[in-house]
Amino acid sequence: MRALAHEPELLVLDEPVASLDPAGRREFLRELIGTVVDGGTTVVFSTHILSDLERVALDVAFLHDGRIGLQAPLDELLEGARRVTGAAAAVDALGLRGELRRERLAGYNVTVVARLSGDELERLHAVPGCAMTP
Incomplete structure (x- = not known):
């Protein structure tokens, strides 16, 4: 959470919870959401763990060969x-x-x-x- 100390406008996180156990992932995501909602930071969050994505994402983009192949609100995709x-x-x-x-x-x-x-x-x-x- 130190990356949020200076209240950035954009935060890029690449697989930030991949090495954490499920409880640790949930706690990290809970803190991230609370901090981001309060601070208005935009987060680009890459992950292969779709259940984590469902907990935090409003809009989702899927990359294919380095380009956005699909982008839409998460609810619409689900x-x-x-x-x-x-x-x-x-x-x-x-x-x-x-x-x-x-x-x-x-x-x-x-x-x-x-x-x-x-x-x-x-x-x-x-x-x-x-x-x-x-």
Whole structure:
């Protein structure tokens, strides 16, 4: 918390809680939120621990190859995220934007997308064997 002593306008934290146990992570995040809310500091917080992100983030950006691939309010992403499954070639052919994660399992894909446009939903429903779940 010493980094906040001089009340910066911007604070960049790269995996600040990665080596802490769950209780330590919660305490650090609680202190960070309390200090930031009171001080009006903007925080750029990189993490691979999504549960921590859900505790502190208002707006989320996902980087892909050094560029922002997706940015939106966290609530919008949580409400709009969908899992799309189907034959690998069929899911690849859909060309879904907002893809967060893809996993290939024995000939089929499981893809998690942040949100689907109306056009993407139409294409998804037209492909036999593809399904979508929340």
